[in-house]
Amino acid sequence: MYTQAMDIPNTDGPTAVPAINEQAREAEFNERAGRGEIVEAKDWMPEAYRKTLVRQISQHAHSEIVGMLPEGNWVTRAPSLKRKTILLAKIQDEGGHGLYLYAAAETLGTSRDQMLDALHTGKAKYSSIFNYPTLTWADIGVIGWLVDGAAIMNQVPLCRCSYGPYARAMVRICKEESFHQRQGFDLLLALSKGSEAQRAMMQDAVNRWWWPVLMMFGPHDKDSQNSELSMKWGIKRISNDELRQQFVDATMPQGELLGVTFPDPDLRYNEARGHYDFGAIDWSEFWNVVNGHGPCNKERLQARVDAWEEGAWVREAALAHARKQAARVAAAAA
Amino acid sequence: MSNNKEWPLWEVFLRSRAGLDHKHCGSLHAADGAMALQLARDVYTRRQEGVSIWVVRADHIHASDPTDKAALFDPMADKIYRHPTFYELPDEVDHM
Ligand SMILES: [Fe+2]
Ligand SMILES: [Fe+2]
Numbered sequence: 001m002y003t004q005a006m007d008i009p010n011t012d013g014p015t016a017v018p019a020i021n022e023q024a025r026e027a028e029f030n031e032r033a034g035r036g037e038i039v040e041a042k043d044w045m046p047e048a049y050r051k052t053l054v055r056q057i058s059q060h061a062h063s064e065i066v067g068m069l070p071e072g073n074w075v076t077r078a079p080s081l082k083r084k085t086i087l088l089a090k091i092q093d094e095g096g097h098g099l100y101l102y103a104a105a106e107t108l109g110t111s112r113d114q115m116l117d118a119l120h121t122g123k124a125k126y127s128s129i130f131n132y133p134t135l136t137w138a139d140i141g142v143i144g145w146l147v148d149g150a151a152i153m154n155q156v157p158l159c160r161c162s163y164g165p166y167a168r169a170m171v172r173i174c175k176e177e178s179f180h181q182r183q184g185f186d187l188l189l190a191l192s193k194g195s196e197a198q199r200a201m202m203q204d205a206v207n208r209w210w211w212p213v214l215m216m217f218g219p220h221d222k223d224s225q226n227s228e229l230s231m232k233w234g235i236k237r238i239s240n241d242e243l244r245q246q247f248v249d250a251t252m253p254q255g256e257l258l259g260v261t262f263p264d265p266d267l268r269y270n271e272a273r274g275h276y277d278f279g280a281i282d283w284s285e286f287w288n289v290v291n292g293h294g295p296c297n298k299e300r301l302q303a304r305v306d307a308w309e310e311g312a313w314v315r316e317a318a319l320a321h322a323r324k325q326a327a328r329v330a331a332a333a334a
Numbered sequence: 335m336s337n338n339k340e341w342p343l344w345e346v347f348l349r350s351r352a353g354l355d356h357k358h359c360g361s362l363h364a365a366d367g368a369m370a371l372q373l374a375r376d377v378y379t380r381r382q383e384g385v386s387i388w389v390v391r392a393d394h395i396h397a398s399d400p401t402d403k404a405a406l407f408d409p410m411a412d413k414i415y416r417h418p419t420f421y422e423l424p425d426e427v428d429h430m
Contacts, residue, residue, distance in 0.1 A: 042397070044400075106361070318341070321366075322366035325366065
């Protein structure tokens with residue numbers, strides 16, 4: 001998902017084994033988290049729990065911010081003023097989502113600049129999905145429908161996650177996500193009622209995005225490295241495979257409404273399971289993108305680094321202005 | 335990247351409707367109060383969630399320590415006479 005890299009080993013090195021009295025404290029903590037108790041920023045927590053959360057929440061935040069780039073590509077070329085204002089509002093929401101999440105991660109004692117530095121130096125990951133290009137206007141519809149749709153599947157259970165600040169950020173985000181998915185579907189619905197060329201453009205977008213979207217849910221449960229601990233701590237509530245299945249099941253009837261097909265010959269309803277079966281995912285493509293070799297990895301990261309560096313003088317000037325004003329007020333009062 | 339180049343952290347409180355209290359809704363970084371208000375308006379009221387905003391520098395907030403929770407709040411647990419339901423009155427005046 002937006003935090004797929006949680007399923008690959010942590011490269012920060014191992015967390016030190018806690019001392020004996022810490023272990024007892026940790027056992028008690030695990031028990032409380034398992035019961036569904038909410039942990040707040042200043043509460044005691046095991047170092048591994050804190051580290052896992054910082055990794056997960058910052059990855060999630062980075063995904064929201066990098067996720068603005070593929071859509072930003074179409075702001076100036078949206079086909080009408082209405083579509084342009086909708087797209088702008090959607091992208092602005094994603095910026096807000098990044099902010100809520102960075103703020104939640106900051107409560108764990110990491111600074112915003114540290115997190116951005118990790119992103120800019122390639123140490124921190126963001127979702128693989130944003131390393132694919134948006135080639136046509138139909139891609140914007142498919143992103144709303146499928147990418148935001150997949151994100152919603154993953155984010156709704158996070159509203160009940162054990163860390164209070166993260167859970168509250170997710171509640172706020174989920175309230176806004178439904179608009180994202182609906183505007184995407186609405187855009188595609190318009191294309192589906194359009195010309196032959198418009199329907200072909202939509203089908204082409206679905207063909208290109210379908211498999212990368214299924215990869216968003218991350219590796220199969222049996223290959224997912226940190227899932228068990230995250231489940232125990234109440235950071236993760238539903239497994240990758242379960243969420244992926246839920247998503248496929250929910251999406252099929254919607255695709256029928258749009259009159260699109262999916263690029264998977266094995267996709268069909270399985271009466272016995274009561275679910276859709278689907279074909280094997282090409283995990284070599286997934287790992288390739290996660291490890292930096294997707295179609296747009298370099299471009300995305302460069303865009304973020306450029307934005308940060310080109311904005312440096314604005315950040316510095318605002319701070320200098322604020323300090324000058326504060327000094328003036330202080331002098332006047334003296 | 336040193337920390338003193340970071341804009342300070344602000345906590346944002348929103349009054350969602352006239353007549354209600356301001357309620358904490360999130361945080362943001364801003365260089366000063368005016369900018370914090372402007373950003374809070376942009377980030378936290380995009381769908382008319384508020385009619386009034388307070389922003390407070392996060393480092394100006396004094397908060398109780400979670401480890402003092404029992405000492406601070408447990409003593410109230412046995413003071414049930416502070417609640418109206420503690421008093422069983424005759425039926426005639428029970429909606430008092
Ligand atoms: Fe989002
Ligand atoms: Fe979204």
